[in-house]
Amino acid sequence: MEEPIEQLPQADWVDQDLLTRELAGTLLDDEIAAERGRIERYDSDVGGEDIVMSRADMVRRVAAMEAIRDGYQAARQQKGETR
Structure with a gap:
């Protein structure tokens, strides 16, 4: 017999760890280096x-990571964000 699954009172999105474009760019910079x-x-x-x-x-x-990072930076610049 299966054990019942306890449902948490929070919505699913509460438990997600969101990665921002800025953080992704920083992580890419570290990995590129x-x-x-x-x-x-x-x-x-x-x-x-x-x-x-x-x-x-x-x-x-490295070239692929740089292209992705540059894409993040371009998207931020279009939105008027600065680093």
Whole structure:
């Protein structure tokens, strides 16, 4: 026999963790910097356990993250927001 599921009195949206465009952009900046660091270590033969892709894949990943981040920044500028 299944146990009854207790329903919380709050709406579903109360429990959601919302990620703002500004926060997403900041997180992307951090990851872009980390990936560039991995590329630099790859290029200087230092290596590391966190290097799991080819250099070409890392460069493509940085370019994709930068494009997404730039899209967030452009959307904010159109709305008149500043950073």
